[in-house]
């Protein structure tokens with residue numbers, strides 16, 4: 001197969017939503033229907049039950065929530081799929097936003113009982129701004145839910161996007177029996193399979209089939225026919241171009257837990273979504289089918305394999321063919337590096353990869369030079385846009401209570417900071433180099449502490465701190481003129497990981513006081529090199 005054919009058959013997408021809508025469950029069911037696992041695991045697995053493939057971290061399994069995004073590559077029906085399951089909790093949204101830079105489409109999951117929730121809306125807005133095609137899955141139709149027509153209306157009103165229902169539920173809640181495919185006009189009636197671990201048996205017929213009537217009670221059947229008529233006469237017409245432009249979202253209904261509508265969603269998505277799209281370098285787009293290999297790092301994860309304390313840098317291939325052991329220029333250092341030790345990923349599992357194509361995600365093991373946002377390319381002119389940071393809002397000081405374990409503490413600290421679990425700042429006044437940790441949300445600190453102890457055997461003590469805001473000084477400013485006397489009470493001057501000067505303020509009043517005193521200093525919520533690329 002040539003480069004063009006390989007690109008054509010690739011689909012790289014993320015599953016996004018508010019916490020608990022069912023992203024990890026849906027991911028697992030995609031794996032089941034694609035034949036990548038024989039038996040679907042569960043996020044809330046009890047003893048003797050298989051656990052999900054994408055929530056592999058110990059803390060994720062303990063809590064039943066996703067903390068870190070997971071990459072899964074598998075083949076299905078001629079396609080090569082790169083799927084990313086993301087965490088919904090807003091404290092981990094920096095990880096989710098980084099993933100959005102690496103995909104070409106998203107599946108947005110909505111809980112049918114709750115409609116559009118806050119985090120879904122925020123993530124939607126980022127995708128919409130980036131013109132990423134959005135496919136919607138209305139999940140948990142097996143539970144008492146909002147009316148399907150009301151949900152459709154909510155998507156259109158709240159997200160200000162047109163919605164095209166690709167299919168429609170046959171009944172809802174306890175009466176949820178299956179899915180009507182509006183384009184083929186087929187009715188899919190499902191049976192429950194034990195625990196949803198296996199594919200749900202399905203019978204395909206038409207709406208006129210007496211079986212459909214039999215499975216739904218009279219009221220539900222009449223309502224179904226009325227709703228379908230409303231959609232056919234008054235709904236948005238189907239327009240494939242608008243889907244790819246991110247202006248219309250195709251909507252699918254179902255239940256990930258019960259496997260109802262999962263295959264219709266997977267097949268519908270693969271049919272309508274795009275193959276890999278070009279990425280921007282400077283003012284131009286790098287065509288995906290050029291000969292030269294290029295890609296960028298969007299995520300770093302340490303200790304995926306507890307037996308080897310190593311670190312994987314995840315790269316999205318943007319153009320050309322990646323071949324193991326090839327050399328490429330690392331744009332940020334200007335160095336030429338050999339790309340050996342490359343892996344394709346399936347949750348926690350990894351396998352050596354010899355070749356990869358645009359859209360693929362490759363994990364590089366042990367390349368310590370690579371940082372999030374870095375470019376690797378054969379063409380030295382290529383440098384992809386930086387990945388945005390988030391302004392931190394929570395701060396804490398991390399102490400090592402156990403001086404005899406300082407080495408481990410330090411190693412763990414450095415690794416987890418590189419991974420971006422939290423951001424780290426160091427006071428500029430020299431003295432004890434106790435790092436100040438900064439995060440978007442407090443759960444990130446908990447994960448940091450837990451992983452430091454679990455993965456590095458290093459205890460730590462976190463002291464909450466009084467700072468509330470971080471502001472970067474402009475590159476032109478000379479931080480040495482800022483003595484402690486010129487800073488408001490409680491504010492402190494620190495360096496970020498790249499050595500840029502930053503002031504931490506205890507609150508809005510301190511920031512206002514400082515800006516009044518120093519009107520010519522233009523402070524920024526983010527490092528200056530990154531402000532232009534924020535989401």
Ligand SMILES: Nc1nc2c(ncn2[C@@H]2O[C@H](COP(=O)(O)OP(=O)(O)OP(=O)(O)O)[C@@H](O)[C@H]2O)c(=O)[nH]1
Pocket residue numbers: 017018019020021022023024025026043044064065066067086087088089139140141142143254255256257258
């Ligand atoms: N009734 C019902 N429950 C479901 C369905 N799909 C998922 N769930 C349940 O919803 C809960 C959350 O599911 P997850 O798949 O972990 O949700 P998530 O979106 O990955 O959550 P985070 O990653 O933590 O944001 C679990 O208890 C699932 O079993 C469904 O179709 N019906």
Ligand SMILES: [Mg+2]
Pocket residue numbers: 023024025055065066085086087088
């Ligand atoms: Mg999850």
